[in-house]
Amino acid sequence: MTFRIARHTTDLEAIEIFYTSIVGLRKLGGFQNHDGYDGIFLGHPHQDWHLE
Numbered sequence: 001m002t003f004r005i006a007r008h009t010t011d012l013e014a015i016e017i018f019y020t021s022i023v024g025l026r027k028l029g030g031f032q033n034h035d036g037y038d039g040i041f042l043g044h045p046h047q048d049w050h051l052e
Contacts, residue, residue: 002048002049003048003049003050004049004050004051004052005049005050005051005052006039006051006052007051007052012038012039012040015040016040016042019042019051020042025042025043025044025051026042026043026044026045027040027041027042028041028042028043028045028050029041039052040052
């Protein structure tokens with residue numbers, strides 16, 4: 001089972017810094033201009049969950 005949590009932000013760069021530098025998650029991937037949105041996937045490699 002895959003568990004995904006998505007959250008909206010107006011400052012993607014600040015969110016990436018917070019979750020990678022402070023929380024300790026890794027950037028697993030991302031996307032640009034998907035229906036007008038940019039996003040990143042954060043989590044731990046080889047796990048069945050991620051934050052978007």
